Amino acid sequence: MQKKRPKTEEKLIYEPDLDSPRGKGKFYNLMMFPYLSAEGLHVGNMYAFVGADIYGRKKRMEGFDVFEPIGLDGFGIHSENYALKIGKHPKKLAALTQKHFYKQLESIGNGFAWDERLETYDPAYYRWTQWIFVQMFKKGLAYRKKAKVNWCPKCLTVLADEQVLAPARRPALRRRLRQGESLGEGGGECERCGTMVIKKELEQWFFKITDYAERLLNDLEKIDWSENVKIAQKNWIGRSEGALISFDLKFKNENLKISETIKFIEVFTTRPDTLFGATYIAISPELAKSWLDSGWQAPADVGAFIGECLKAREVPQTDEEPSFAEATAGKEKTGIFTGVYALNPANQEKIPVWVANYVLAGYGTGAIMAVPAHDRRDFEFAKKYGLPIKIVICPHYPEKTCPMLDAAYEGEGHLVGSGEFDGVPSEEAKRKIAEKIGATIKVNYHLRDWLISRQRYWGPPIPMIFCGPPVGGCGWQPVPEEDLPVLLPDVKDFHPTGTDQSPLATVESFVKTKCPKCGGEARRETDVSDTFLDSAWYFFRYPDVKNKKEPFGKLGAKTWLPVDMYIGGAEHAVLHLLYTRFITKVFHDWGLVDFDEPFKKFRAHGLLIKDGAKMSKSKGNVVNPDDYIKKYGADVFRMYLMFLGPFEQGGDFRDEGIAGIARFLERVKKLAKKEWGASADETILHRSVKKISDDIEGLHYNTAIAQLMMLLSALEKMECDRASVKVFLKLLAPFAPFIAEGLWHKLGEKESVHRAEWPTYDESKTRSATATIVVQINGKVRDRFEAETGTGDVELKAKALELPKIKKLIGGKAPANIIVIKDRLVNIVL
């Protein structure tokens, strides 16, 4: 049925441009490097790469020195999980797949800088990943702490908060969550395998990304990124401003001995204006536990309740996915009165202190002041336990009477029942009340520190050494920089152990080492670092991949960085894209670079789906790009992908339409063989240059291709000269680099079309000589006529009124109004 097409029509010239300045300045065109996880590149990768390459190719033709590197993100859990699945050692697998990946990457015709490749599992690379860790430790940004962390029962490792995703695959669960039910603490799926994660208390390494929360938030304003990604980051950082308020316990709390050890409770609230309405205090079970630990003698039932809550927050570890009930454990609000009272600092009222399961330990202070009238959760809780509900914010103030609430009122209003503050608008009262009671203003973030340890094999060993008390007792020491890299030892059994320890812990020769400080016997850290650390800095390395003295040279960084355009998937909005911004700011603060945002411009491409569903192996709807490239050639495949729909929106991969593109390119080849005539209508040419230039700039590749099709049809029909065909080929070059190059040479050109100058247009020549003027009566199209472009309003009006059809329809009536839009329309209002 289809003709045999050569795989690559012509040999392409790749030029990384590193040594040949072209005058317009540098342009770092980056695309997210692929995970080395499956048999080969996914058609979705191809989609992203082609879209990014078209942009880069145009920039190159415009005269920029374009640096478009590629590499492989092959270290870490994604590659390792694939290795586990097929039962091959990840190191051997990487060597194998690497070749295949690069071959595939070559076949799609991107203008990559082939000499500057990098692989994250190359010791020459991960040496510097480890170096970053060491610097982090030295600068106090890497630390160890015991905490309740996310644990994936299937991957058998801890995960950062960002790597726990909202449950996507279970519609029933989603629906119930949407109706306001909650997941409880620690609910969510592992980013890699989709298993529900659980909470475990473990000591782990963290990076202090929270130190950068404010800057990560504020600097979003100065970067040109896809808006949805910026919003996702903003939400994730989750800044909220409020007050820290202390509730005194220093009075007689009978028989409980609480005030001897705990003198006050501190709460965080964004609504200090509602302080007079605080009718109880609720503390998290974790905080209550710490009270118990410090000697609080709680009633037996309270102690039991605390124990239960803490247990409920851990989801039992099974091979099965937890049931809905398990996943949402703790959603029903429960609590118990502690017997303790606290003093409301606003009105000196004695209010009860409860332990409640709905108070989170990890946010704020782990305790809240409960204002049932103005917080839905407190309202629900107060109703259940018969606690007082006191209205202090009134939405219709002067009337003074607020009706009984059947739900919490969370909006703004004027204060009532708040003593001297009655009548004050709530916004103003926030500050005033905080001031009066001497509360500290505090900013809280949802963002937590980045958990960097992984109990896995395939990653850079964390370059730390522990010198324990029996011998030197120097504590944690970084591996000296000259000893880097800490090579990942070859082990036979790389399976995760599930014992909170990496498989490296079993390699005694690796673990046993000397303390770099005292020289005594010491043990290595056996966890590896998170794969997102590998990818958080790779674009710094590209311009200087061979550097053996430093992670990247000043010259390379100065020449190419920061990245001018970054294209990748939106699924990394709060993962990779957040970590890279953090690392860049850290590098900036260390004086390594003079910018503090890595990507000037970021655009998220859409998702390529198949038959309305996400492509996945289990569904069996994965498209293999190689088959298409083999069958149709890279150019047809590239253009077809880009023609599916708007690049930033993605589309459904149905191959019915590919024939249209194949036909188009066959016609292009015929065009180059055409007999030449004189140059004719320039309008379509200039218009096309304008449209296609603008469309590529805005990543509207689908419409740029449509314009190429129209231009081709026009060129086929008219007498045209070689110059016009050459312009066409230049416009085509970013989309179909092979064919454009081949035809370009057939027309006698020696240099590559990809180094040719991008065509320019004359604005005045984009307009045609005549325009069709639409004549409307009362906004409805009744007739039309041709008029010279630029014809004056008066003349257009006269012409329209003279049209026989219009005359008849008006029937002698006097128009109430006539609106004339130049070169466009005349609207007669009767």
Place this chain on the structure above:
RNA sequence: GCGGGUGUAGCCAAAUUGGUAAAGGCGCACGGCUUAGAACCGUGUGGGGAAACCCUUGGAGGUUCGAGUCCUCCCAUCCGCACCA
């Protein structure tokens, strides 16, 4: 619940930013070429109606001489976050 996106022919989509709705492609129909088919080329292709015309951008209102585009309220769908005080 909060935040963001999307909704246009049979399908993918376009619309100079408030000015002829449906460009371009797929598919389909008819015609040409051909012994025949494939490929290729040409023409047509939202719905109703014999026609004049009327209707049509998820739904209902509104602003305007004029609305796919702006405003209000719904509906559907996708994505991100979520007991964050």
